[in-house]
Amino acid sequence: MTENSSSKINETVSWVGRWTFVLAAAGSAVGLGNIWGFPYKAGTEGGGAFVLIYLLCILAVGLPIMMAEIMIGRRARKSPVNAMKIAAIDSGQSGKWQAVGWGGLISGILILSFYSVIAGICLNYIFISAFPNPEISSLTQFNEVTSSPLKLMFWHSIFIFLNILIISAGVISGIERMVRLLMPMLFILMMVMVINAMINGDFAKGLNFLFAPDFSQVDATTFLRAMGQAFFSLSLGMGSIMCYGAYMPQEENIFKTSLTVAGLDTVIAILAGLAIFPIIFAYGLEPGEGPGLVFISLLSVFVDMPLGNILGPAFFALLSIAALSSAISLLEPSVAYFEEEKIASRFSSALILGLSAWFIGIGSVLSFNDWSELEFIGGLNFLDSIDYLANQFLMPIGGMMVAIFAGWFFKPDLALEEFSGIQFYIFQVWRFFIKFVSPLLVATVFIYQLAS
Ligand code: PFF
Numbered sequence: 001m002t003e004n005s006s007s008k009i010n011e012t013v014s015w016v017g018r019w020t021f022v023l024a025a026a027g028s029a030v031g032l033g034n035i036w037g038f039p040y041k042a043g044t045e046g047g048g049a050f051v052l053i054y055l056l057c058i059l060a061v062g063l064p065i066m067m068a069e070i071m072i073g074r075r076a077r078k079s080p081v082n083a084m085k086i087a088a089i090d091s092g093q094s095g096k097w098q099a100v101g102w103g104g105l106i107s108g109i110l111i112l113s114f115y116s117v118i119a120g121i122c123l124n125y126i127f128i129s130a131f132p133n134p135e136i137s138s139l140t141q142f143n144e145v146t147s148s149p150l151k152l153m154f155w156h157s158i159f160i161f162l163n164i165l166i167i168s169a170g171v172i173s174g175i176e177r178m179v180r181l182l183m184p185m186l187f188i189l190m191m192v193m194v195i196n197a198m199i200n201g202d203f204a205k206g207l208n209f210l211f212a213p214d215f216s217q218v219d220a221t222t223f224l225r226a227m228g229q230a231f232f233s234l235s236l237g238m239g240s241i242m243c244y245g246a247y248m249p250q251e252e253n254i255f256k257t258s259l260t261v262a263g264l265d266t267v268i269a270i271l272a273g274l275a276i277f278p279i280i281f282a283y284g285l286e287p288g289e290g291p292g293l294v295f296i297s298l299l300s301v302f303v304d305m306p307l308g309n310i311l312g313p314a315f316f317a318l319l320s321i322a323a324l325s326s327a328i329s330l331l332e333p334s335v336a337y338f339e340e341e342k343i344a345s346r347f348s349s350a351l352i353l354g355l356s357a358w359f360i361g362i363g364s365v366l367s368f369n370d371w372s373e374l375e376f377i378g379g380l381n382f383l384d385s386i387d388y389l390a391n392q393f394l395m396p397i398g399g400m401m402v403a404i405f406a407g408w409f410f411k412p413d414l415a416l417e418e419f420s421g422i423q424f425y426i427f428q429v430w431r432f433f434i435k436f437v438s439p440l441l442v443a444t445v446f447i448y449q450l451a452s
Contacts, residue, residue: 046217104239120155129312201278
């Protein structure tokens with residue numbers, strides 16, 4: 001990589017289908033965060049009040065940063081490390097801005113390591129919900145799964161293997177082909193689950209719960225959680241979207257596609273709530289169950305529900321598909337970097353980096369059982385420590401740095417070039433948000449969290 005500028009390299013791959021960027025970015029965005037994380041956070045943080053604050057975070061912080069990431073990625077057509085470097089050098093700044101890309105690669109592997117363990121549990125639950133053991137409660141069932149390092153390791157390994165397989169097949173034959181297959185499946189399964197909730201659930205109560213705001217439950221931590229959730233859910237601050245943006249054809253409109261991706265992500269999160277809460281209420285369970293909402297409460301519902309042994313597996317297949325299309329976007333940025341720098345072939349890079357995530361994931365597997373008492377960061381177990389590190393530090397700092405760079409250091413002319421086809425006033429609104437609103441909001445939340 002030369003230090004001089006104008007390295008607008010166009011030989012990089014480009015998505016073939018017109019909708020592929022939207023599908024791939026939505027695939028990255030829609031994941032465990034939407035179907036598992038969003039409903040349980042809404043459940044514990046005051047329902048509609050949380051949803052409202054979450055929407056604000058998506059609009060004021062998520063959308064502008066997503067546009068910035070795509071802009072930087074597409075301009076350079078390189079993996080995030082080199083994209084940041086090229087964007088900085090072309091704007092007359094120091095190439096050291098590539099550190100932002102590095103942070104992204106590292107958090108991608110870290111997140112993948114525990115994401116895969118939870119996704120592995122989802123895979124396992126496809127079978128558990130198809131053939132539930134009537135002798136034991138769903139809580140005992142969950143404990144049985146998580147207390148066995150071998151079982152968790154098995155499914156974690158299968159999930160990482162699937163990732164390596166898809167990524168090593170390449171951007172077009174691997175990622176593009178998979179998201180074109182998986183995303184429609186995901187949408188159909190989600191519709192089936194929502195219709196099921198309308199038939200078998202207390203839909204009015206579910207709707208009321210998700211949309212009627214209960215502000216008495218809102219405090220500063222609600223903002224923190226909503227902001228963290230928005231970052232995680234939109235896959236921001238860690239290079240995934242920047243990397244997919246590098247494959248986006250030049251003629252596509254960054255504003256419209258970002259709006260579509262953020263919209264799809266939000267719609268799916270809300271649909272997940274509408275698929276889950278009505279049946280939770282109809283079966284007399286508590287909505288604020290926390291992380292066990294899906295694996296414990298929902299499983300017990302599927303066991304009792306008519307056609308539960310078909311609907312249960314359908315739901316967990318939905319979760320697994322969503323997790324897989326997100327996980328590949330966690331691995332792709334670092335594989336793209338290794339390939340670009342000729343460190344290894346795509347296949348070897350996918351193998352080396354996938355296995356690294358697999359290895360770190362062993363710590364997360366053990367934190368459910370043998371290491372459950374071991375404390376790493378601030379009294380948290382291994383999985384929660386990595387989650388905390390990535391979610392509360394690496395991602396927000398990454399996102400804030402992207403915003404600061406795009407707003408203050410990236411040449412506006414270059415930004416305008418990437419935003420061609422977008423009305424000028426939208427560009428100006430974006431500039432205002434990315435310069436002031438997004439970084440300030442992230443910084444406020446971040447400082448508050450450090451202080452508390
Ligand atoms: N957005 C994914 C989810 O909501 O589950 C998780 C994720 C994927 C986070 C990719 C970050 C990322 F880069």
